[in-house]
Amino acid sequence: MQYRSLFASALLAACGLVQAQDLVILPAPTEAWKVTVGHWEAQAELKGDGVVAPAPKADYARASHAGASAHVTAGSRDALTFEWRDLWQSMLRVESRSPLDLRPFAGGALEFDLHVAELDKGGLSVKVGCGSGCARAVNLITPARASAGKGWQHLALSMSCFVREGADFSAVTLPFALEGTGSGQVSVANVRIVRDARPGLACPDYRTESVTPAMLNESWAIDWWKPRHEQKLQEKRQLLEAGTPPEIVFIGDSITQGWEKGGRAVWDRHFAPLHGLALGFGGDRTENALWRLQHGEIDGIAPKAVVLMIGTNNTGHRAENPETTAAGIKRLLDEIRQRLPRSQVLLLAVFPRGEKPDDFLRGINRRVNKIIEGYADGRNVHFLDIGPALLQPDGTLSREVMPDLLHPNEHGYDIWQRAMAPTLQRLLNKAP
Structure with missing residues (x-):
């Protein structure tokens, strides 16, 4: 060499x-x-x-x-x-x-x-x-x-x-x-x-990027990301004005946003009756979700349960160190607990991605999950890994569940709901 x-x-x-x-x-x-x-x-x-x-x-x-x-x-x-x-x-x-x-x-x-x-x-x-x-x-x-x-x-x-x-x-x-x-x-x-340092453009510090609140600054997101945030604030206001505040809130990225697309039928059966609020934004990393929470998306409500699942864009877009992604998730948990102190939080493991068990990005997600599992306290924050329910017995990911090996289809959202149901029902019953 x-x-x-x-x-x-x-x-x-x-x-x-x-x-x-x-x-x-x-x-x-x-x-x-x-x-x-x-x-x-x-x-x-x-x-x-x-x-x-x-x-x-x-x-x-x-x-x-x-x-x-x-x-x-x-x-x-x-x-x-x-x-x-x-x-x-x-x-x-x-x-x-x-x-x-x-x-x-x-x-x-x-x-x-x-x-x-x-x-x-x-x-x-x-x-x-x-x-x-x-x-x-x-x-x-x-x-x-x-x-x-x-x-x-x-x-x-x-x-x-x-x-x-x-x-x-x-x-x-x-x-x-x-x-x-x-x-x-x-x-x-x-x-x-x-060789010599020169004044130049600022760049994010990779060590703190996942915990530093920021809007999603990508070409394919600029036109819709902020308007969607405003739309979600209005959706929350409408629920409150109708006297039907959300009993359950989902926070995440495009996989959570999919409850409004491929998962709509499953959502309508199981979460619409709870006046659910889906705060999923395609492409979001932990820092983007943190910005949204700090700009009003969960203020003024008191849901019985909050489902948080995020991190695959930290690993997918930046191949981020699992500890850094986990720090972003921990920061989100702290923000949720501060703003919703009476809500039960269900922290989901980052979903598997890629076809085979040895997929590089799936491996990073597994390492993230090992860290964030320790964030559960059994009182207000609870951890659940439904990854095995999404996989075949040999550990492969089927396109019949995730056609692009990342985002679930309706069948995938049905699996998600059924795998989560026992734990989620217990938390809904436990909440004041």
């Missing part, structure tokens, strides 16, 4: 990519870096002036697009343009042909010039690798949208933005990448990693 890192450094120096104290990614000779563009299903390498990745096979994405082009002068790529359309995930990756040792840059910054041609219906993140199976992205949607139509803008991010526990910068093959959601077109130039 040391030999390969030295070889990579020599190659970069020979190509003129190590200048003074900087690692120069653009401009660079066309052969210096491997540049690919694509999405979750397929990628294509940029070898000439432009390339388009094959479209995903799913019907809903067959008309989508992910492409890249290069501005080349005298055999050197001066700038890259990344264009994507109707994709929930797309990426432009600049990869080293041999592992790089980025430890000398740990106290420095990533700098680049960004030109945003279109981003009103999309989002943008920048990512840097941090070892085998490790990469961290920083959301750029706010500064990127603000710079649209304003020409080239210089951005800088501290390299600390890409550090997390277990990061290994001694052998990095992904020194720079852009990730897009929705639709957009951006160009980058003058990309470099410098």
Whole structure:
């Protein structure tokens, strides 16, 4: 590994990519870096002036697009343009042909010039690798949208933005990448990693992100997330004005929001008679649910029971350390107990995801569940893991229960209700 890192450094120096104290990614000779563009299903390498990745096979994405082009002068790529359309995930990756040792840059910054041609219906993140199976992205949607139509803008991010526990910068093959959601077109130039720290954009601290209240700032959520929050406040007011305050409240992410979609028939049979309030928001991580609770969603009510199930987006979007996700869940429990001191809280284990028992993200969720099980006190907070009821005897997850191996269908919500019913009924009877 040391030999390969030295070889990579020599190659970069020979190509003129190590200048003074900087690692120069653009401009660079066309052969210096491997540049690919694509999405979750397929990628294509940029070898000439432009390339388009094959479209995903799913019907809903067959008309989508992910492409890249290069501005080349005298055999050197001066700038890259990344264009994507109707994709929930797309990426432009600049990869080293041999592992790089980025430890000398740990106290420095990533700098680049960004030109945003279109981003009103999309989002943008920048990512840097941090070892085998490790990469961290920083959301750029706010500064990127603000710079649209304003020409080239210089951005800088501290390299600390890409550090997390277990990061290994001694052998990095992904020194720079852009990730897009929705639709957009951006160009980058003058990309470099410098050794000295520079003033730059702020980024979340991965150690406290899950416990720091925040609105969901994703391209696919901006238009509906805050209005849905306002809608839920109005729904709560209507229940109170009708003299039918909610006896049960569900708090969570898209899986909880699904009670209003695929689980509607099950909800109408079992929870509508309790004037249930479903506070599930697609894409929410723990910090987003915390923001909602602190902005009135459970104020002024006293339900007999609260069902909390959240965390799979912390692990899925950020591959977060289980202890960090668990800390976010603990913070939510504290907020619920503070605002609803007389309610019984049923804390559900994060549902299994992925088809097989050894699925990477399912494994993280299992580790989260082992921690949060200890939050139950047997008096006001109770833990229940209904995961086994959702799985086949061999531990696999069936698409007949979760068609996308994450979100239940009506059959899955029926299993959820039946598996939870004995415990939930006991808590409803126990509450004052």
